[in-house]
Amino acid sequence: MKKRLFLALLSGMLLIFVSACGSEAGTSNIKLAEVTRSIFYAPQYVAIEKGFFEEEGINIELQTAWGGDKTMTALLSDGADIALVGSETSIYVHAQGSKDTVINFAQLTQTDGTFLVAKEPKPDFKWTDLKGSIFLGQRIGGMPQMVGEYVLKQHNINPHADLDLIQNVDFGNIPGAFASGDAEYVQLFEPTASKFEKEGKGHIIASFGEESGHVPYTTFMTKESFLNDDPQTAKRFTKAVYKAQNWVQKNSAQDIADVIQPYFEDTKKDMLAASIERYKKQESFATDPILDKEEWNNLKNIMNEAGELPEDVPYGDLVNTQIAEEVIGN
Template sequence: MKKSLKFFITFVLVALFIIPITACSQKETLKTLRVAEVTHSIFYAPQYVALSEGFFEEEGLKIDLKTTWGGDKTMTALLSGGADIALVGSETSIYVYSQGTSDPVINFAQLTQTDGTFLISRNKVDNFSWEQLKGSTFLGQRKGGMPQMVGEFVLKKHGIDPHKDLNVIQNIDFANIANAFASGTGDYVQLFEPTASIFEQEGKGYIVASFGTESGRVPYTTFMAKQSFIKENAEDVEKFTRALYKAQKWVETHSSSEIAKSIQPYFEDTDIQLIEKVVERYKNQDSYATDPILDEEEWIHLQDIMDEAGELPKRIEHKTLVNTSFAKKAIDD
């Protein structure tokens, strides 16, 4: 009996010693992937869910996430080797390819499928119509970026010539647009969430329309990487995409309240009720892609919008800059 007790105590002590080492060892073996996001927004909720719910860790990945504030800066980080993966508008991959490169940037997983910006009026408008923008000063996004191109696409759809019917300001750095409007520049501004709702809450502006609702389905924000990186790290890209798909299904099947609680650690300065309100708004307009596949129809629509804005260098086939194999495998697994 004493011998059995002695053996049991020894076993427990050994177990207590080994378990922490094993846990540490597993944590140390996580593969780190550096991800550069173009902006920090509730618009990217599935990405933060994948982080907070541990889906990346389940796949053996540790994500080093940094916000690079603007498509040009995000692409610079990716091309220079400062990031492994970029979360940015698909148009950037077209710009890079059109300039000539032996290592093109490939879109491998779609995160959002509509525009994520909203039209904010400085003054409260009871019965808004797009016609009211004529003659106004419109504080738009960076020329050549998806927000601005979609903005122009929507304006033209409503019979407004953005360069003749209103005064468009496009020379303010992406990170400073909200501050410029708050300081008194412009009658209208195009903003992402949660900034749009915060402005409304603080009385700095009023949401009068959604560019996402107006523009239709488009591969607005995707995860992309250099072709060479994908080739050399195919297994990691596969794991990354699988974790993302888990998060997309989680977002699709959970309430706005549950999603808000999950992503709140990434928006500590934002009220939980406001996060929930923004998530609900994006869910209602189907902004969150329910799977990572960037299909050909969306790719064509993207280039139609670029062409309409006069920013499309040339038409590029879907198969040239889009790799759907990882997304399809994630769905099939």
């Protein structure tokens, strides 16, 4: 009897010891590079602040690269393990003959995140009102610019012939250039669009996200070698993202604003909530991490319309859905 009790206690102690060692060994430090700091990426900040990454044994080191080219440079040079950036960048890298293919494995946003802002109120706005106007656009080759041109063409507007199109302003300087310049219209992300409206510097009159449909606008991607060498970390990372996506869907814009406030200290909480609500309303936040084939084809159509598709890359070459499917299935 005493021997059996002793063995049972010993087995329990060994189980606790092994579990503790396994948890410690399973902890991964991930360098995550985001292309910019944006309310558009609210589920990512929720995953960090609500401890969903930590629950999966992942320590996140978040860095903001401020640009798609810089984000991809960080990823390809091992300055980052995972990047949050537009899916179009994986196509650009592939076209340049990268030896270590960049793979999209978890989607975060599924619409464009910009809004059409006008200097003057336009209560009866029609897209044809843009013809002949001065339009401050986004960086050539980036998703905002390509989606913008795609939407304009859907409304029979040739952006390069029917507009006085300005595209030589850096991303970070676009709001200031619009406020102080002659442009009549501009594409802006939140919360800048709502800030401009509140301050009387502009008026939100349309959404490019609503007009363009679903597209893999921002995804988590990594090098193929990372997925091959450490598939379990990629899976745990995706699981944390999926937890955050579910949490965002179930909670109010105000609750989300409360959680992500530390990432936007210069933005008042009511403005944060209003911006989040706008994105929730137009279904910008992906409800799961799967990037489907229809979205990928829509991305390529948009790039092709803008003359920026370097080659027709098949869906299966740059997209891995197996990880996300396993996470959702479990």
